[in-house]
Amino acid sequence: MTLTQQGWYQWHAPYDDLLSEHTDRLEVVQQLLVDVLDDAPAGPLRAVSVCSGQARDLLPILISHPRGAETSATMLELDPLNASFLHGALGSTALTDVRVVVADAGQSDAYAGAVPADLVLMCGVLANVDLADAVRTVDLLPALCAPGGTVVWSSHGDGLADVDAVLARLEDGAFARVALHRTASYVVAAHRFTGATAPLPAGRRIFTFRTR
Numbered sequence: 001m002t003l004t005q006q007g008w009y010q011w012h013a014p015y016d017d018l019l020s021e022h023t024d025r026l027e028v029v030q031q032l033l034v035d036v037l038d039d040a041p042a043g044p045l046r047a048v049s050v051c052s053g054q055a056r057d058l059l060p061i062l063i064s065h066p067r068g069a070e071t072s073a074t075m076l077e078l079d080p081l082n083a084s085f086l087h088g089a090l091g092s093t094a095l096t097d098v099r100v101v102v103a104d105a106g107q108s109d110a111y112a113g114a115v116p117a118d119l120v121l122m123c124g125v126l127a128n129v130d131l132a133d134a135v136r137t138v139d140l141l142p143a144l145c146a147p148g149g150t151v152v153w154s155s156h157g158d159g160l161a162d163v164d165a166v167l168a169r170l171e172d173g174a175f176a177r178v179a180l181h182r183t184a185s186y187v188v189a190a191h192r193f194t195g196a197t198a199p200l201p202a203g204r205r206i207f208t209f210r211t212r
């Protein structure tokens, strides 16, 4: 069964409802993305979105923010239909440095050439993997982040077994909390990387999505 058949394209439909919980969370994520770009040092920026889906979060910000044109972005997405949607959306923008890469973001090799990034966006990942994979994903972040880079992440529903464990793993490591929005239905957070970029491990399986 392909990912498309599992419905990851349709998963984005509630974003079209301006009053949905999806849209509510999206607004929080987007505000954090704006904050990251507002505060970014001058010069070229790099961003990577892990399991970007249709990039309803990052793409509008890259289009509208003055630093968007200076951002080289990689959207890693496994579902070809979501990737096509993104290609279509990109076609009507002036952005020239955004790549849509159809790849398994659960494999460390998928990030080669796209990192270290000033902005790592990881939304809708941790709720879809088991806790051991979530911890492995957090442990990969030092290889994905440029020094001073920011991870913006979110988790919706109760798929993430232990939010506190993820926060502790980040904050006991080299990530300082910048923002945390925690409601009954979602978590949205931003963490700044305070360490030195780690080497990207080769050929390592980091996470596998649970079957939906």
Ligand SMILES: C[S@@+](CC[C@H](N)C(=O)[O-])C[C@H]1O[C@@H](n2cnc3c(N)ncnc32)[C@H](O)[C@@H]1O
Binding pocket: 003, 008, 009, 011, 050, 051, 052, 053, 054, 055, 056, 057, 076, 077, 078, 079, 082, 103, 104, 105, 106, 122, 123, 124, 125, 208, 209
């Ligand atoms: C919950 S959605 C989140 C989409 C987007 N990040 C958002 O928050 O709006 C999860 C996305 O991950 C994609 N996906 C699932 N497994 C993946 C993998 N191994 N590598 C890359 N993308 C994957 C799905 O196709 C889907 O678009």
